[in-house]
Amino acid sequence: MMEAVNCKLWTALITPMTEDNRVDLKGLNKLLQRQVDAGNGVLLLGSTGEALNLDLYEQKEILEYIMSLRLDIPYMVGVGGINQKATTHWVEYLESLPIQCYLMVTPLYSKPGAKGQYEWFKGLLDIVTRPAMLYNIPSRTGISLSLEAIRDLQEHPMFWAIKEASGSTTEFTNYKKAAPSAQVFSGDDAMLPQYAPLGASGLVSVCANVWPMETKKYVELALKNELGDAKLWESATRALFCASNPIPVKALMQKLELISSKVLRPPLSHLDLKEESVLLSAHESIQKWWQQFI
Numbered sequence: 001m002m003e004a005v006n007c008k009l010w011t012a013l014i015t016p017m018t019e020d021n022r023v024d025l026k027g028l029n030k031l032l033q034r035q036v037d038a039g040n041g042v043l044l045l046g047s048t049g050e051a052l053n054l055d056l057y058e059q060k061e062i063l064e065y066i067m068s069l070r071l072d073i074p075y076m077v078g079v080g081g082i083n084q085k086a087t088t089h090w091v092e093y094l095e096s097l098p099i100q101c102y103l104m105v106t107p108l109y110s111k112p113g114a115k116g117q118y119e120w121f122k123g124l125l126d127i128v129t130r131p132a133m134l135y136n137i138p139s140r141t142g143i144s145l146s147l148e149a150i151r152d153l154q155e156h157p158m159f160w161a162i163k164e165a166s167g168s169t170t171e172f173t174n175y176k177k178a179a180p181s182a183q184v185f186s187g188d189d190a191m192l193p194q195y196a197p198l199g200a201s202g203l204v205s206v207c208a209n210v211w212p213m214e215t216k217k218y219v220e221l222a223l224k225n226e227l228g229d230a231k232l233w234e235s236a237t238r239a240l241f242c243a244s245n246p247i248p249v250k251a252l253m254q255k256l257e258l259i260s261s262k263v264l265r266p267p268l269s270h271l272d273l274k275e276e277s278v279l280l281s282a283h284e285s286i287q288k289w290w291q292q293f294i
Contacts, residue, residue, distance in 0.1 A: 007041035008202035012048035017263040038212035046078040053265035080105035102132040106141045114148035131160030147178045154179040163187040189237035192222045193230040239282035243273045252279040
C-alpha cells in the first residue's frame with residue numbers, strides 16, 4: 001500500500017491493438033517495460049486504456065497477462081460503470097490480483113447526487129483491501145465528484161486520494177478542503193504546474209505513454225515549483241488532446257514506432273485526427289527540453 005501511496009506519477013496506459021483490432025499483448029509488454037525503466041506507476045484499464053470498449057474477457061486477459069510478467073511496478077486498476085452489482089463483481093475479481101490500488105470513477109451517465117455517490121463509493125470501498133483514488137472527470141461522466149460525498153467518505157480507511165480532472169484550480173482547492181487528509185492528483189498533464197502550488201501530490205498522466213522519463217522529470221520539477229517554462233509543457237501536452245483521448249497519443253506512438261498500429265476500438269477512430277504535424281512538433285519540443293537533463 002505505501003508503495004502505491006508514495007508514487008508521484010501514474011501512467012494511464014493505452015491498450016495497443018493489432019491491425020485487425022485485437023489486443024496486442026506483446027506490444028503491451030514493451031510499453032510496460034518502458035514504464036519500469038522510468039520508475040513510474042501504471043494505471044491499467046482507465047479511459048486512456050479504452051476499458052469501456054473492451055469486453056470482460058479481454059479486460060481479464062490483459063490483467064492476467066500483465067500479472068504473469070511479474071514486473072517490479074505498482075499497478076492501479078480502473079473501476080468504472082453504472083451497474084453496482086456488475087461493478088461489485090469486477091472489484092471482487094480485482095481483489096484476487098496482486099495490484100496496489102484502484103481508480104474509482106464517478107458513476108457514468110446517471111448523474112447521481114451526493115447521497116447516491118456516497119452509497120456507490122462506500123459500497124465499493126467497504127469490500128476492498130487496497131486504497132482507492134476517486135476520480136472527478138465531469139466532461140466524461142456528466143457530473144462532478146460530490147464535495148459532500150467526499151466529506152462523508154474522508155474517514156474511510158480505503159479512501160486514499162482524488163484524481164482531479166475538471167481543469168479548475170477552484171475545484172482542486174475545494175477537494176483539498178473537503179478531504180484534508182486525502183492526496184489530490186492532477187488528472188490533466190497540462191494543469192500540474194497550476195495544481196502543484198495548491199498541494200498536488202502528483203499526476204495521472206497520458207503524456208507519460210510517449211515520454212515516460214521526460215514526464216517523470218516534469219512532475220518532479222513541477223512539484224518543487226522549479227519547472228521554469230511551464231508553457232512549453234502546457235503546449236506540448238495539450239497537443240495530445242487535439243482529438244478525443246487516446247486518439248492522438250496512439251497516433252504519435254505509432255509514428256514513433258512505439259506501437260505497431262494506431263487502431264482504436266469503436267466508437268473511437270484514428271480517422272477523427274485530421275492533422276498529425278502538431279503531435280510531431282510537440283514531440284520535438286519535449287525532446288529538445290529533455291536534452292538538458294541527459
